[in-house]
Amino acid sequence: MHRVPKRKAPPHDPPETRVITPSGRRPDVLVVGAGGSGAVLAARLSEDAGCEVLLAEAGPAPRALPDFPAGLLDARLVPGAQPGHAAVRTFPALLTPGLPYAAARGRFLGGSTAVNGGYFVRARRADFDRWSAHGDIWSYDRVLPVMRALETDLDLGATALHGGDGPIPVQRTDLGHPAAAAFQAAARSLGYSDDPDKNDQGRPGFGPVPTNTAGGRRINTGVAYLLGEAAQRPNLTVLGECVVRSIVISRGRATGVVVERGGRRTVLDAGEIILCAGSLSSPHLLHLSGVGPADDLARHGIAVVHDLPAVGAALSDHPQTVVEWTPRRPMPVPSGGWLGGVLHLPSSSGGDAAGDLEILQSLVPTMGLVGGEAAAPGAPLPFLVSVQTPRTSGGLRTVSADPDVPPRIAYGYLDTGADRRRMREAVRAAAAVVATGAFGEVREGLADPEPGLLDDDGLLDAWIRARLGTSQHTCGTVPMGGAVDGHGRVHGLEGLRVADTSILPTAPLRGPAATAVLIGEVIAGAVRRGG
Template sequence: MIRHADVLVIGAGGSGAALAARLSEDPGRDVLVAEAGPVPRALPEFPADLLDARLVPGARPGSPAVRTVPALLTSGLPYMAARGRFLGGSTTVNGGYFIRARRADFDRWSAAAADDLWSYDRVLPLLRALESDLDHGAAPPHGDRGPIPVRRTGLRHPAAAAFQAAARELRHPDEPDKNAQGAPGFGPVPSNTVDGRRVNTGIAYLLGAAAHRPNLTVLGDCTALSVVVGRGRATGVVAEHGGRRTVLEAGEIVLCAGALASPHLLHLSGIGPAGDLARAGIPVVHDLPAVGAALSDHPQVAVEWVPRRPMPEPSGSWLGGALHLRSTGGAEAGDLEILQSLVPVSGLVTGTTTVPGAPLPFLVSVLAPRTAGGLRTVSADPGVPPHIEYGYLETGADRRRMREAVRAAAAVAATDAFGEVSRSLAEPAAGTLDDDRELDRWIRARLGTSQHTCGTVPMGPAAAVDGHGRVHGLDGLRVADTSILPTAPLRGPAATAVLIGEVIAQAIRSER
C-alpha cells in the first residue's frame, strides 16, 4: 500500500473513480484511493443484483451496498437518503440514468464559479472523452472511445411505446437524443447500461486499463474520519481500515465522498461554519460558512397507473421513456420530468422485476434549480449522522410546480394512446387532481426525492471552493463531487458527477 501518495482520493464513486484513473495516467504520480465500501478486483466479484440494469439497488431497504442517512424532506417529514457504499459509489446502486446537464446549467455554474472552465464549450470535449456512445458513435456531440458506455433505452416495451404515442398525442416534441442539447420533449433515456448490465464508474474506470498501473492503489473498506490540517495545509486523512485507525498521508487530498459525506467530513475536520462546529464540540480549524449552508436536489413523487393487461417483464432496463417539459412561467426549458418505470414501485423496493397486479409508476420530479435546507454536523463523533434538511415544498412556486408535474403525468395517462395499455390512473383521483389544496396534501403524503443532491460545498469566489475544487483558505485540499455544483442540474447528476472527476483531474494535471 502507498503510505504517502502524491494524491489521496477519498471515494471511488462517480467522480472519484474517474479522477483517480485520469490522474494515474501520469506514471510519475502515485495515486491512492480510499473507498468506504467493498472493492472487487474483477467483474465476477460483483454481486449479480448490482449489475442487473432492471433493478435499482438504492431503492431496496437493507441492501448491503447502500448506506442510508436520516433527513427531513420538509418540516416534519422524515426520510432515509440512500447512497452507494461500494466500488462505483452511487453509480452502482442508482437507476443507470446518464443524461448530461443542460447548457443553461453550465452557464449558471460558470457564472457562479467565475471560471469559464465550467462553460459548456469548455467541458464538451471532456463529455465526449468520458463516453462511448453506442447509438451515435463519434458523431457530434458524442464520443466513441471513452470508458462509460452509453445506450438509450429502447421504446419497444408496450408501456414505453404507449408513452411515446401519448406524448405525441399531447403534441410534446420528440427528443430522440437527450444528450444533444435539443429542445426538451419525449425520448428514450441515455443509460450507462449495456445488454441489461449496469456499468458503474468503478468497472469503467478502475477495472479497465487502470487496474494494472503500479502507481494506483485502491483500498476498500477504508472509511475516512477526518482531514489532518497543519499550518494551513492538508497533509493527510485519518481513516479506519482493517479495524484500525491509520493516517494516510498525501501531497494533495481530494474529497470525492459525495454531496452528503464530503461536507460532513469537512465539518468533522473543523472546516465549516465556526459557530455550528463549536456547538457540536468540534475544534475550529478553518471557518468556512458555505460548507453545508444549503443543498440542492429534486423532489419526486410516483404517479401510478393500472395496466389494462399484464405487462411483459422489462428486458434491458427498468427505464422506459422520459418526458421533459417547461413549468408555467418556468425560467428553464424542461424543468419538469416524467420518468417512466417499467417495474412497479413494490418491485423496485424488493428487487423483483414483476409484481402481478401491481400498478406501474411515472416518477414525477421538479428539476428547477434552487437551493434550500442544508447539512449541519451535530457531533464530533463520525458515527453520529449530520442533520440534513432538503427544504422541499417551502414556497408557493415549489408547490405549484409539483402540482403541474403531477397533472402533466395524469394528462399522459388520460390520452387515448396511453389508454391502449392503461385502464386508469391509480391515484390521485379526479377530485384531488382538480383541487390545489387536496393535491398539495396528496403530494406531501407521498413525497420523496430523486437523490440528486448537490450544492453542499459550492464553488464560487465567496463560497467554499474555487472552480478547480480547491478549498478556499487551505492548501492541498480539494473537493470533486456534486457537492461543488452550486445548484443541481436540470437533469439527474450521474453523468455530471463523472464529468466533475474529469474536469478536476484535468485542472490538477494542468497545474503541475
C-alpha cells in the same frame, strides 16, 4: 456486506502514520471515495506513471467483474431503492419539517453509480452557463470535448456531439415495450416534441433515456474506469473497507486523512487530498475536520480549523413523487432495463426552455423496485414525477464531533408557493398522459392519485406531501464560489480539493450522474495541468 467495526482508538493510542502503496512512496494524491467522480479522478491521475495515487473507498472494492454482486450489475434493478441493501448507506433526513426520509448513497466501488437507476443524461447548456461564472473551465464549449471523451455512445457512435471510445457506455432505452410505446404516442397526442437524443441540447420533449448500461448491464464508474488497464498500474492503490474519519490539517494545509480499516485507526499521509465522498459525506468530513461554520462547529465540540460558513449551508436537489397507473393487461417484464421513456416539459415558472419538469417512466412496478425484482404481477406501474428547477434550500449541519453521529439534513422541499405549484403541474401533466386515448391502449385507469384530487389545489398539495420523496440528486453542499473555486480547491486551505456534485451551486436540470463523471474528468485535468 462486511461493515468496518466502529472501534475508536483510546486517547493514549494515537493513530500511526502509514504509507500503503506498493512502491512504498508517499502518495502524491489521495482520493476519498470511489464513486461517480472519485473513480474517474483516480484513474485519470494515475495515467501519469509519475503520479502516485491512493484511492480510499468506504465499501468493498473488488478488482474483477466476477466479484461484483449480480444485483449491482442488473440494469433492471435499482439497489438504492431496496431498504437495507448491503451496498447502500442511508442518512436520516427531513424532506419537509416533520417528514422524515432515508437518503440512500452507494457504499461500494462505483459509489452511487453502483446503486442508482443508470440514468445518464447530460446537464443542460443553461446549467453550464450558471456554473461557468466560477470559471470558464465549466462553459459548455469547454466541457463538450470532455463529455465526448468520457463516453462510448452505443446508439449514435462518434459524432461532433458524442464519443465513440470513452470508458462509459451510453445506450438509450428501448421504446418497443408496449408501455413505452404508449407513452410516446400519448406525448405526441398532447403536442410534445420528439426528443430522441436527450444529450444533444435540443428542444425538450419526449424521448428514450440515455443510460450507462450495455446489454442489460449497469456499468458503474468503478467498473468503467478501474477494472481494466488501470487495475494493473503500479502507481494506483485502491483500498476498500477504508472509512475516512477526518482530514489532517496543519498550518493551513491538508496533509493526510485519518482512516479506520480492519478495526485499526491510521493516518494516511499524502501531498494532496481530494474529497469525492459525495454531497452528504464530503461536507460532513469537512465539518468533522474543523472546516465549516465556526460558531456552529464549536457549539458541538469540534475544534475549528478554518471558518468556512458555506460548507453545508444549503443544498440543491429535486423533489419527486410517484403517479401510478393500472395496466389493462399484463405487461411484459422488461429485458434491457427498468426505464422506459422520459418527458421533459417547462413549468409555468421554469424561467427557461430547458424543461424543468420530468416524467420518468418505470417499466418495473414500485413493488419490484423496492423488492429487488424485475416483475411484480398485477401491481400498478409508476411514473416518477419530479421538479428539476434549479434552486437551493435546506442544508446539512454536523451536530457531534463523533463521526458515527449522522449530520442533520434538511431538504426544505415545498417551502414556497412556487415549489408547490410546480409539483402540482408535474403531477397533473403525468395524469394527463395517462388520460389520453393513446395511453388507453395499455391502461385500465389512474391508480394514484384518485382523479377527484387533481382539480383541487389543497387536496393535491396534501396528496403530494404525503407521498413526497426525492430524486437523490443532492448538490450544492460545498459550492463553487462560497466554499471552493472552479477547480475544486477549498478556499483558504492548501492541498485540499472537493470534486463531486457537492461543488455544483445548484443541481442541474437533469439527474447529475453524468455530471458527476464530468466533474471527475474536469478536476483531474485541472490537477494534471497544475491548476
